[in-house]
Amino acid sequence: MVKLIGAILVIVSGTLFGFYQAAQFANRPKQIRAFILALQRLETEILYGFTPLADALAKIGQQLTDPLRSIFSEAARRLTDQRSSVTAQESWQLAVEEQWKHTAMKQSEKNIIYQFGFTLGTSDRNDQIKHIRLAINQLQHEETAAQHEQGRYEKMCRSLGLLAGALIVILIY
Amino acid sequence: MNIDVGAIFQIAGIGIIIAMIHTVLKQMGKEDMAHWVTVIGFVVVLFMVVRLLNDLFQEIKTIFLFQ
Numbered sequence: 744m745v746k747l748i749g750a751i752l753v754i755v756s757g758t759l760f761g762f763y764q765a766a767q768f769a770n771r772p773k774q775i776r777a778f779i780l781a782l783q784r785l786e787t788e789i790l791y792g793f794t795p796l797a798d799a800l801a802k803i804g805q806q807l808t809d810p811l812r813s814i815f816s817e818a819a820r821r822l823t824d825q826r827s828s829v830t831a832q833e834s835w836q837l838a839v840e841e842q843w844k845h846t847a848m849k850q851s852e853k854n855i856i857y858q859f860g861f862t863l864g865t866s867d868r869n870d871q872i873k874h875i876r877l878a879i880n881q882l883q884h885e886e887t888a889a890q891h892e893q894g895r896y897e898k899m900c901r902s903l904g905l906l907a908g909a910l911i912v913i914l915i916y
Numbered sequence: 917m918n919i920d921v922g923a924i925f926q927i928a929g930i931g932i933i934i935a936m937i938h939t940v941l942k943q944m945g946k947e948d949m950a951h952w953v954t955v956i957g958f959v960v961v962l963f964m965v966v967r968l969l970n971d972l973f974q975e976i977k978t979i980f981l982f983q
Contacts, residue, residue, distance in 0.1 A: 895944055895945065896944065898944075899940055899941070899943075899944040899946075902936075902940050903937065903940060903941075906933055906936055906937050906940065907937075909929075909933050910930065910933045910934070910937070913926055913929040913930055913933060914926075914930065914960065916926065
């Protein structure tokens with residue numbers, strides 16, 4: 744009886760792990776798309792709104808959903824923090840470092856966004872816009888690649904989780 | 917007979933599951949990984965068979981050699 748319960752637990756956890764991996768593959772393009780939209784909004788804020796960077800980041804963060812929201816809000820919070828004197832680059836990169844593990848995105852997107860941080864808040868508006876456009880372009884490439892990967896690996900992860908659970912149960916039964 | 921039929925079913929089950937994993941991986945274009953899974957499954961089954969054969973030889977020894 745205990746053996747049976749253990750077997751069911753192993754199979755269920757294997758299946759859930761597979762579904763979690765599949766969800767990561769499904770969430771990655773969505774989050775990249777949301778990040779592109781957020782950067783476009785930042786472009787608008789800089790070009791037409793003349794909003795200070797901290798206010799712009801906080802405003803954009805409020806409009807987003809959770810894993811991306813915390814990146815923008817964290818960057819805005821660090822930038823407005825009176826006690827520590829960090830630059831826009833440092834606050835952006837620290838926020839990305841800290842919140843990245845909650846997102847489904849991978850290293851290549853992280854590099855793009857990290858690189859984008861180097862130019863944040865250092866030059867005039869036209870140059871900022873150029874760098875935002877560059878980052879958006881690169882992220883769009885990543886998005887199509889992520890969509891391809893989703894189509895290939897999402898179903899595989901689901902069935903593979905269940906099969907791995909069943910294999911472990913048979914091996915140690 | 918102290919070896920029950922369970923071992924045979926276990927080996928059969930491993931074979932079926934490994935075949936399914938191989939098919940899934942091959943369909944998604946990860947042929948190298950599929951072959952590794954097959955090889956690992958084969959080694960695991962081989963270990964189980966070796967253990968059973970060891971039991972068989974011990975049995976034969978005790979029958980014919982009268983230690």
